[in-house]
Each structure stands twice: as C-alpha cells, then as structure tokens.
Amino acid sequence: MDCRFILPVAIVAVALFTPLAAGEPWQVCGEDFDFFTPNSRFFANLKLIASTLPRNASASPLLYATATNIGAAPDQVTAAALCRGDVTAASCLACLTQAFANLPNGCGSTRDAAIYYDRCMAAYSAVDFLSPDFVPPRNAEGYTVNNLGKVATETARYNRLVAALVDATADFAAYNSARRYASGEAEFSKEFPKVYSLAQCTPDLTPARCRSCLANIIATEIGTYKDSIGGRTMSLRCSFRIETSPFLNGTMMVRIPATAPPSGSPAAPAPPVNVSPPAATPEREMKYKVPRLVLIILLPILAAINLVVCFCVWRKKRPVTKAKQTDTNYYAEAEDDDSVDSMLMDISTLRAATGDFAESNKLGEGGFGAVYKGVLADGNEIAVKRLSKSSTQGVEELKNELALVAKLKHKNLVSLVGVCLEQQERLLVYEFLPNRSLDLTLFDTEKREKLEWEKRYRIINGIARGLQYLHEDSQLKVVHRDLKASNVLLDANMNPKISDFGLARIFGRDQTQAVTKRVVGTQSVTT
The missing domain is CATH 3.30.430.20 (Gnk2 domain, C-X8-C-X2-C motif)
Known part of the structure; x- marks a missing residue:
C-alpha cells in the first residue's frame, strides 16, 4: 500500500x-x-x-x-x-x-x-x-500566537506586570532549573485575579545561552502582547507564554505580588468589620452567658476524658494475641503508605539514570535480582535494586525491605532514597557506595592487603553498631537473618553499612525467640 x-x-x-x-x-x-x-x-x-x-x-x-x-x-x-x-x-x-x-x-x-x-x-x-x-534565522525569531481577548482596564499596569513576570520567569528557567523550565504567577485585578507565565529552553543550552535566547524572543515579540489576555511565542531553542487563566500543573515557581493601582484610581472600599455592639446591661448578661459558656466548654471535655479512660481500660483488659506481637504488618502497615508515597520515583527517571538498566552499569546480582549504578539529573549517584520479574518470592521480600528501611535510620545502615513500582517493575533506590560490598575486598588478594587492622577494626565496630541499633536502639526490634560480607557495603571512607533487609524479621520489644516455618538466609551463614 x-x-x-x-x-x-x-x-x-x-x-x-x-x-x-x-x-x-x-x-x-x-x-x-x-x-x-x-x-x-x-x-x-x-x-x-x-x-x-x-x-x-x-x-x-x-x-x-x-x-x-x-x-x-x-x-x-x-x-x-x-x-x-x-x-x-x-x-x-x-x-x-x-x-x-x-x-x-x-x-x-x-x-x-x-x-x-x-x-x-x-x-x-x-x-x-x-x-x-x-544559529539559523528561525532559531532567533519566535513564532507568536496571541489570544483574541483584551484587557479593558488598567492596561498600562497590566502590560508592566506582564513584562516583569516574563523576565522573572525567564531568569528562573535559565539559572535555577535543570530542565530549563519555569512557571510563574502574579496578582492583578478582580477581573483577572492572576496572570500566569511559562518560560522554557532546551535543556542542553547553558544558563547563559538559555537566557540569551529568551531575552532575544522576549525583546522581539513582547510588543505583540500589549493588552492581550494571553499568548505564546515559540522557537526551536526557547519559548515563553502568558495567560490570564491557569494552564500549568504543579506549584508556580515564581510569584510576583500585586502592585498598587495608580494614585488617580478610586480606592477599594474597606471590607466590613464584624463587630458586635456592647450589651446594655452587662451585669445581667454576664449572669446568663458565663454559666452557659462553662457548660458548652466543660461537657465535651468531660465526655472526651471519659471516652479515653474507657478505651484505655478496654485495651488493658483485652488480651494481646501472639500473632500480633510478631506479625510485620501489625507494626508497619498503618504507617508505610505515607512514607512510601513520599519516596515514589518515576520509572523514566530511573531508566535514564541507569542507561535503561545497561549491562555496563550492573554492580552485581543477588537471589532476587540485579543492582545497577545510576546518576540522577542533579548529579547524585544511586544504586538501583531491580527485582527479577520471574521471582514470585521476591515480591514479599521487597515489601518487607521497603517497610523496614523506610523506618530505620542509622549511619551504619544503607539509606533508602526512593522506590518505583511502575510498569511491572519493582525497584528500590539506595545511596551509592563506591567501595561496594565487603566480600569483594576480603576475597580479593590485592585489596585485602590494603585492608590494615585499623580499617578492619573500624569495619567490625561499624557493623556491631548497626546490629546494636537494629536489636536494641531502633523503634523496631529487627533481626536481619542474612548478615554476611556481601550484605555489608563500604562507602568512600571504608565505613560499613548493612544492606538487604528482604529477609529481616521484626520482634516484639520483649521477645527473645521465635519459630519459623521455613529456612531462610544464606547457607553456612547464621545471624
């Protein structure tokens, strides 16, 4: 065809x-x-x-x-x-x-x-x-499309406000955004409460080139925006836009407060003040209002106290089941949703950071998937743990790891940066530790020789401190159940950080032992 x-x-x-x-x-x-x-x-x-x-x-x-x-x-x-x-x-x-x-x-x-x-x-x-x-001619000249509507009042102030807002938004886009993008808003009048703006360059431009591109099309085209309620100027390398209606997502990055109207304009009437007149007979009124006010305040307080006391007595008499003492969800599930939502990351961000999970960026592979090195747009290095799609067991381990690591904060535990659960991917994003795992140092002849006793002692002490935190000092009592050299990572200064909490188990505060229905951990490793 x-x-x-x-x-x-x-x-x-x-x-x-x-x-x-x-x-x-x-x-x-x-x-x-x-x-x-x-x-x-x-x-x-x-x-x-x-x-x-x-x-x-x-x-x-x-x-x-x-x-x-x-x-x-x-x-x-x-x-x-x-x-x-x-x-x-x-x-x-x-x-x-x-x-x-x-x-x-x-x-x-x-x-x-x-x-x-x-x-x-x-x-x-x-x-x-x-x-x-x-630099072709079309790169320097903008293509402008203006809205048909016009501002009928305070046109001079409106035009000044538009020019100031466009310049401020252009500055932010060029010098404060990796995407070379900015949004803005300014307060204006009752007819048009706010004016909204956008400025953007292609992200490969330097801040100076971006600002120069915007300055060029603004200087050339801003005159066409006179009295207009909106419009846009587009070019290959940069663009800007003004509207009197919202058209962007998210919080505005630039805000300009309202400017005062010209002195000749009539002042807006003052808002009415809601003031009650004084009572004609204050003594009589006080005899009536005070007791009623006391009852209005006191009765709800007494009812609330009574409710709390009854709840506490009920909780004290109610037996606590053993299952709830040891069930991970009993401790973690209620609070996990908020903490997880705050760390959600887009799959597109992680694909870009890892080169679409390129083999050259793979740091290693474990029982439930591979770990990749990545670099975010702001330059921060990360390690992305990618759960294998063929592993059904690994889903529960990832949920367990996410629930735990989001709550545990210690210098000898690996820090969780984010999580992604999009497009059938299950990804945990951690801080990147350049010296990787301890086993790679211990079992490498050359690296092992450089690991003098002072460093060994610091590593041992750091691991012990991490375990002390897990067992005694954290808000949760956690047993790792798979502590081994490959699950201890080393930062740039050879400080150890315990990782991989997929098999960890939460104990009750006074619990010292538990019975498991399956064998977990690594063969020949006991924790």
Whole structure:
C-alpha cells in the first residue's frame, strides 16, 4: 500500500483520540529546503527517529531527546523532541508520538520542519540545527500566537506586570532549573485575579545561552502582547507564554505580588468589620452567658476524658494475641503508605539514570535480582535494586525491605532514597557506595592487603553498631537473618553499612525467640 495513503489515515486516527488545545498544532516549515519522497533514504531515516525519539524524550528526566546526523550524507536527519516541563512521562510520550506522526505531512514533505503543541514540540532538518555554531534565522525569531481577548482596564499596569513576570520567569528557567523550565504567577485585578507565565529552553543550552535566547524572543515579540489576555511565542531553542487563566500543573515557581493601582484610581472600599455592639446591661448578661459558656466548654471535655479512660481500660483488659506481637504488618502497615508515597520515583527517571538498566552499569546480582549504578539529573549517584520479574518470592521480600528501611535510620545502615513500582517493575533506590560490598575486598588478594587492622577494626565496630541499633536502639526490634560480607557495603571512607533487609524479621520489644516455618538466609551463614 502507498505510504502517502497510510500516513494521512494514521494522522486522522491519532487526532480523533487525542484532545488538543484550541488552535494547535502550530507548524513552521523551513524555507530554501528540498523535498523528500516517500521512498527516499531521508524519509526512512526520519521514520527511524520517529520510532525512538518520543520514547527517549519521555523516559528522560529532562523530557528532552535529540538525534544528530542520522543516516549517511546527503540524507542525514537531525531531530529534537521536547515536552513542557510540568507534564508527566505518559503525557509527554503521547504528545510527541502524535507530533512525529503529523510532522512530515504538515509541511508538504519539506526537509526542514517544526511542529508545536501545547504540551510538546518536535523538529527535524537536513542540517544539524543543534550544533552550538549553527544559529539559523528561525532559531532567533519566535513564532507568536496571541489570544483574541483584551484587557479593558488598567492596561498600562497590566502590560508592566506582564513584562516583569516574563523576565522573572525567564531568569528562573535559565539559572535555577535543570530542565530549563519555569512557571510563574502574579496578582492583578478582580477581573483577572492572576496572570500566569511559562518560560522554557532546551535543556542542553547553558544558563547563559538559555537566557540569551529568551531575552532575544522576549525583546522581539513582547510588543505583540500589549493588552492581550494571553499568548505564546515559540522557537526551536526557547519559548515563553502568558495567560490570564491557569494552564500549568504543579506549584508556580515564581510569584510576583500585586502592585498598587495608580494614585488617580478610586480606592477599594474597606471590607466590613464584624463587630458586635456592647450589651446594655452587662451585669445581667454576664449572669446568663458565663454559666452557659462553662457548660458548652466543660461537657465535651468531660465526655472526651471519659471516652479515653474507657478505651484505655478496654485495651488493658483485652488480651494481646501472639500473632500480633510478631506479625510485620501489625507494626508497619498503618504507617508505610505515607512514607512510601513520599519516596515514589518515576520509572523514566530511573531508566535514564541507569542507561535503561545497561549491562555496563550492573554492580552485581543477588537471589532476587540485579543492582545497577545510576546518576540522577542533579548529579547524585544511586544504586538501583531491580527485582527479577520471574521471582514470585521476591515480591514479599521487597515489601518487607521497603517497610523496614523506610523506618530505620542509622549511619551504619544503607539509606533508602526512593522506590518505583511502575510498569511491572519493582525497584528500590539506595545511596551509592563506591567501595561496594565487603566480600569483594576480603576475597580479593590485592585489596585485602590494603585492608590494615585499623580499617578492619573500624569495619567490625561499624557493623556491631548497626546490629546494636537494629536489636536494641531502633523503634523496631529487627533481626536481619542474612548478615554476611556481601550484605555489608563500604562507602568512600571504608565505613560499613548493612544492606538487604528482604529477609529481616521484626520482634516484639520483649521477645527473645521465635519459630519459623521455613529456612531462610544464606547457607553456612547464621545471624
């Protein structure tokens, strides 16, 4: 079947099922470029990019991905995909998939095109427009779309407020965000209580280049925003937007307080003050109100005290079952949800940090899965424990480990950074310890020779302190049940940290022994 028939059908199908903002998409077609045919190598290279770039961008913590000089000359293609800094990975993927489906057809098969949606943008070209040395005219000039509505009152103050808000948001995007993205709001009037703003650059720009790009399109286009209730200016490397209605997700990063109206404007009436008139006969009123007030306050307090006393007596007389003394869920389940929610991480963030769990980043593998090294967008190094999908037993161990480590805090225990339970993945994210596990040092001839007795003593003492905390000093009484050299990790200064709590068990505060129905731990290891 002819590709020229398939592509329009696909575009229509996607458009029918994807909601669009009014007026989108906006397409910019390159001038002075040749056209490609459906059977050309250029189009084949473009389709290859379209099949991978949306997923790469949505999986990146920066929501941005590029492909440079794909294919052989003269049919090389360079492309970029960027999502708005506040959208989710799923929303980003959907938007970019639609963008690349529409992009080639919208400009009549020209070899240079860009398309802008409310949530994303995509662009491709036969030249490397991402090169720092390449500054095409369209990179400097913005494409502006203004709303039709106008502000009717206090227009001068409104225009000053818009200019100040755009500049402040641009500064934040360039100098305070890894995504080179910022959102803002400013208070204005009763008719338009708030004005909202957005500024964003492609994350590969330096702060200075980002601010320069924004300054250029702001200076060129801000005049078109005069009295307008909103609009957007888009370019390949940066963009900004103003609206009098909310359009962004999350908390605004920049806030500008309300400015006073001009002195000639009438002052707003003072809000009415709710003041009760004094009583005509205070002595008579006091004789009536005070006893009633005492009863109103005292009776609920007595009822509450009575309820608490009855509850305490009931609890004291009620027998505590042995099962609840030893059941892990009895201690952990009620509080785990809040602590887990606060540590949830996106799967896209962890895939980007670990190179999609690349083999080169694998640190080791245990009974329930592998551990990978990763680097977050802020530069922090992490270790990601990935539970094997084929392990049914490992699910319970991971839940147990998460419930425990989230509660346990000690310098000789590995710190939990986050958790991810998306896309059928079960991942625990820990601090990265560069000297890895103790067994790699003990059983390596060269490393073992460098482990003098002072370091050995410090390691032994640290492990003992960690166990002391688990057994006696923590809010939970925990028995590790699988303590071995491979489960003791060493930081940069060779300080030990106990890890892997998948088999750990919580004891009651006065409990000294327990009966287990299955053998756990590592053979020849007793804890």
